[in-house]
Amino acid sequence: MKLSLQVRYSLAVVCILAAIVGFMGIAHLYGFRSLISASTLATAKTVSDALYKEERKQSEDLAGFLARILVDPVSRSRAQAIDGLIIAALAQPGMVYVVVHDAQGRVIGGAGAGSKPVPKWAARAGAGLREKAGGLPLAQIAQALSTGKIVSQVDGLALLITAPIIGSRRPLGTVTLGTSLQATKTDVAKFGGYMDAVAAASFQFFSMIYVGIAVMIVVIGLGIGIIMVRDMARPFQALGHYMRRIGTGKYDEPPPFERSDELGDLARELGRMAQNLKKVAQISRLAILGELAVGVAHELNQPLNTIRLAADNVLLSRRSEGSDSDFAESKLRLISEQAANMGDLIQRMCVVGRAEGGRTKIDARESVRDAVSLLANRCEDEGIEMSIDLPDDVALVLGRRNELAQVLINLIVNARDAVLEAALARGGPSDAGGGHIWIRMETRPQEVIIEVADNGGGIGPDLVERIFDPFFTTKEATKGTGLGLSISLGIVHAMGGRLGTANKGGGAVFTVQLPRADGAA
Ligand SMILES: Nc1ncnc2c1ncn2[C@@H]1O[C@H](COP(=O)(O)OP(=O)(O)OP(=O)(O)O)[C@@H](O)[C@H]1O
Ligand SMILES: [Mg+2]
Structure with missing residues (x-):
């Protein structure tokens, strides 16, 4: 208990x-x-x-x-x-x-x-x-x-x-x-009896006084005790509240109180820890960007190849006799489309990496698309199949597009890591043939549900309690900081939502539940 x-x-x-x-x-x-x-x-x-x-x-x-x-x-x-x-x-x-x-x-x-x-x-x-x-x-x-x-x-x-x-x-x-x-x-016997009665009566009288005093002591003592206990417990509650705020990313909040005793020391140390966490969170953000850079390189490589091939084809056809203007036009259109795709991709990367603005109504599908567009090709190259199921209707939530995209990038990268690790454990080829990531979004009357599921073996029962803790990771130091899920949890909580996990179908399912903002539009 x-x-x-x-x-x-x-x-x-x-x-x-x-x-x-x-x-x-x-x-x-x-x-x-x-x-x-x-x-x-x-x-x-x-x-x-x-x-x-x-x-x-x-x-x-x-x-x-x-x-x-x-x-x-x-x-x-x-x-x-x-x-x-x-x-x-x-x-x-x-x-x-x-x-x-x-x-x-x-x-x-x-x-x-x-x-x-x-x-x-x-x-x-x-x-x-x-x-x-x-x-x-x-x-x-x-x-x-x-x-x-x-x-x-x-x-x-x-x-x-x-x-x-x-x-x-x-x-x-x-x-x-x-x-x-x-x-x-x-007479003496009568007097003895009388004295006995007096003794019994006075004992009863003083017993009542005693009970009265005892009740008073208990009531007053309890009152004082409860006030003292409340005073003692209050700083701990304030510290707990402060730590929860730090957990949601409010690193710049000052410690809840200043005192010259041990609790004051603890509060100051927590303040310092919050500042260190802020730095680590910034580093983690850079790590995400690094992750993205690799993804973007993959994403840009393919249209660039297409553009180069198309341009080469046009050049070749112009050198050869009887150049076909329709052929050249189709190739130039392809070049233009691919360039547009690249532009779109770069824009999405800018969205994800952009400094935070205010919280607004955003279409959650856009954040999913941002995340997927930056990682899809890379996953495909690694032999991981990706299924995306988004609703046709707009799914408005209150937040920042880039932050929600970061959450999804964290979840998709975790799923990818799990799938690759499972493939490695099976002793299979270096790519994750058979690996699958499902991204599904559903709109309900009150909320928007986003699920990221994989078939990477799931999370061990002994780890499930700890995976949202800052710095908890099962990955090598060069691969994971252990901050991905704790930062994601902070972002989802700040949006008034919930982030949960379960093991299902041979892997893990992470579920983001966000309140819908459509009604307030
Ligand atoms: N889809 C998943 N399947 C299995 N385990 C997972 C999955 N997602 C997360 N985990 C476990 O949770 C741990 C914590 O994840 P988290 O994203 O917080 O950190 P990380 O991925 O290890 O490092 P970082 O995200 O900072 O690079 C992981 O190390 C892993 O053990
Ligand atoms: Mg992670």
Whole structure:
């Protein structure tokens, strides 16, 4: 698949952008997501810590307060007052049980929330603190009694707080509260869920921002890329256009741009090459004229011979007795006709060799006749048969008569060379016996078709692509410059026509298609 430079550069820009956006996407997925979840986790932990701390502080405050108001009932052993305070404390939200011990660790009051019984450890406490100090709550009670400070710990889903009841500097006992952490745990879980939702939402939000930014980068990058690519491709297109113009013979056109970089160097070198090509084209033109000179010499030789013979005959008849004036007259007429033919031939040669004038409507048949008249006898001498089939009607095309004649001379000389070469390859006689060149013209409503066909073996499939290239030749350096077809192509293109080739009937057929100029007459 052939891709233009512009398409290739554009694809490169798209790939680079896709790589950048893809890289950003991966970074976004791995980095951003973990950043968000880390920060939400940290927030959730901070909040849950704060919640637990607050819960503990409230419970400790309550226990401290209860311990203070229990001083009096405990010191006076007023069981009823103690129970009243316990029930009041149990009414607090989250309270599971409240137990009051005396200084020896005996239960002097206690109850559970709802129908819950007083915990077993509290009931067993009467056995004495020392023995039971290994149990968790009992150790806590002992610690509160010995230090005189509030002691608390988390036990599963419960928070156990023991506050010493201190009356006139002597510990009277303790009050232990068991509060449930279930509500706080539920709050923390709810908050965790909320933070997860926040994380998901912010991830979604930033994903959308990311997609927006990615689309913007792609659109802006693509825009800039396309402009850059167009700027990069433009000089190449200009150079391509310039070279096509050179190909059609516009050698004097200046290079398309002046730059100080490598492209500028290339354009200058192409300009120089165009000037060299111009010189070579002039040389080639001289070579055509050389070719013609040989043809003309052949063409003039025959009428000259006829003239000399006729003149000799008249001279002889005048010397002999009874000269016949009719005979002399017929010979003189022949001399006059032959001289006229020679004049015509010389005029045609002048037409072909003349410097170019402007482009006008010309009869394409005249150019064919010019070319044929200059080469026919020579081909005949070489044993090549020539068939010419021209229409009766005028075939007007826009161009220069001598240029079109040059095209046909190139094609006929190529056909002749091919036929001679084929004869040589067959190892036959030096002349091309059996060689044939057909020149046929046809007028169609829109165009004039001229075909030059031969039976010289045709063009090899590996050469067909290259034969129109300047300087491509399979002939010896002294015989061919390789410019004939490329110059012919340039002339035909300049006339708005086409020049093509095919192999047919044991040889090559070159077809010139020219737009008709009759309509514009
Ligand atoms: N009728 C043909 N049959 C076979 N090959 C041909 C024919 N016409 C052209 N070619 C091939 O195309 C090549 C290029 O032709 P072109 O007329 O451009 O250059 P040339 O004839 O080699 O040289 P120049 O025309 O400058 O004297 C020839 O060398 C020949 O190989
Ligand atoms: Mg040629």
